[in-house]
Amino acid sequence: MTITENNIKQPIGEYIQNWARKHSLFVLAYGTGCGAIEIPPTMTSRYDAERFGIRGAATPRQADVLLITGYLATKSLKRVIRVYEQMQDPKYVIAFGSCTINGGMYYDSYNTINALDRYIPVDVYINGCMPRPEAVISGFVELQKQIASGNAYNATKYKENLEWYRENQKKIIKNWRMPDYNW
Amino acid sequence: MDNLQIENNILETIKTAFKVEGKVVREKRVEITAHKQLISSILLFAKNQHNYIHLNHITCVDWIEDGEFEINYIIWSPTTKNTLIIKTRISRENAQMENIDNIWDQANTYEREMREMYGIEFPGLIGEHEFILEDWDEMPPMRRDFDTLEYATKTFYQRPGREDAKDVREELTKQSGEEIPEFAKKYSREK
Ligand code: SF4
Numbered sequence: 589m590t591i592t593e594n595n596i597k598q599p600i601g602e603y604i605q606n607w608a609r610k611h612s613l614f615v616l617a618y619g620t621g622c623g624a625i626e627i628p629p630t631m632t633s634r635y636d637a638e639r640f641g642i643r644g645a646a647t648p649r650q651a652d653v654l655l656i657t658g659y660l661a662t663k664s665l666k667r668v669i670r671v672y673e674q675m676q677d678p679k680y681v682i683a684f685g686s687c688t689i690n691g692g693m694y695y696d697s698y699n700t701i702n703a704l705d706r707y708i709p710v711d712v713y714i715n716g717c718m719p720r721p722e723a724v725i726s727g728f729v730e731l732q733k734q735i736a737s738g739n740a741y742n743a744t745k746y747k748e749n750l751e752w753y754r755e756n757q758k759k760i761i762k763n764w765r766m767p768d769y770n771w
Numbered sequence: 772m773d774n775l776q777i778e779n780n781i782l783e784t785i786k787t788a789f790k791v792e793g794k795v796v797r798e799k800r801v802e803i804t805a806h807k808q809l810i811s812s813i814l815l816f817a818k819n820q821h822n823y824i825h826l827n828h829i830t831c832v833d834w835i836e837d838g839e840f841e842i843n844y845i846i847w848s849p850t851t852k853n854t855l856i857i858k859t860r861i862s863r864e865n866a867q868m869e870n871i872d873n874i875w876d877q878a879n880t881y882e883r884e885m886r887e888m889y890g891i892e893f894p895g896l897i898g899e900h901e902f903i904l905e906d907w908d909e910m911p912p913m914r915r916d917f918d919t920l921e922y923a924t925k926t927f928y929q930r931p932g933r934e935d936a937k938d939v940r941e942e943l944t945k946q947s948g949e950e951i952p953e954f955a956k957k958y959s960r961e962k
């Protein structure tokens with residue numbers, strides 16, 4: 589049995605699954621860069637992201653969304669990769685600020701990476717330096733749309749193309765002493 | 772301007788004790804330039820005799836044109852609330868400076884940072900060679916001959932789309948008809 593909503597046809601089981609997922613996004617905010625300062629207003633009463641089912645998670649294993657809030661030093665990239673790999677499926681990544689997109693104003697810095705999607709798959713980019721809470725919430729709504737339409741399969745993409753990602757990651761993290769996770 | 776008495780006093784004492792150059796920069800700020808071998812004795816003298824007990828900072832400046840590094844020790848006295856800056860120059864080649872972390876423990880941190888960022892060696896300095904950077908195997912990045920853009924281009928992936936980025940200063944001067952000063956022209960993006 590299938591169900592059609594917004595011109596998207598899905599088996600009913602998947603439809604219910606996606607509907608549930610999109611309404612409970614537990615966010616692990618990796619507060620790097622300047623953008624982390626926009627997270628408290630997004631989460632608290634002024635913008636109240638919990639209206640959309642968005643709320644904080646304490647550990648990677650409990651989280652659905654990894655929120656990267658700005659430039660990533662090569663050193664923190666290593667931590668981000670570990671965090672991302674510890675997260676359970678389904679998992680999504682929202683990258684936040686121009687620094688994650690093309691390096692922003694740190695594009696010529698010797699220790700910040702420039703394009704995050706070379707290292708981990710990114711579902712939604714929010715541009716701006718830095719994006720306001722409205723933009724952050726609209727990014728989350730965009731992610732919810734992707735989830736509802738069954739298109740947010742980036743975690744699978746990561747597993748399938750792991751070699752390509754690893755190659756890029758190892759170019760930055762020369763001394764690779766990381767645990768292997770078997771998802 | 773007779774109220775610079777404390778400043779002049781300390782300058783004179785250090786000048787006569789060590790035969791070094793120096794000047795009073797302004798109220799509460801004295802600057803001294805010394806040979807690198809005198810640095811630890813001047814610091815000890817200032818700390819013990821004149822109560823400059825607080826080490827504010829140790830900084831390094833790369834004077835690539837002169838082939839030298841300048842190291843500045845900035846210390847402060849809580850009794851007179853005066854700052855004393857002691858400057859010294861060392862050669863950029865095989866840069867070496869005396870370790871002063873027996874005078875102030877916290878100097879260790881600054882020295883490790885300078886060792887990593889400028890490649891200055893401090894004989895006898897205790898601490899891991901790796902301090903802030905991880906797995907760094909290039910030239911120390913704060914040296915001015917390290918080309919960060921080139922390094923970033925070859926290490927990270929530059930996303931296309933920056934080619935038409937405009938120079939803010941040039942755009943503004945075009946609009947207002949102002950002249951760009953000579954010294955700023957070499958930073959122009961329109962080559
Ligand atoms: S995009 Fe702007 S606000 Fe965000 S981390 Fe980069 S410089 Fe900071």
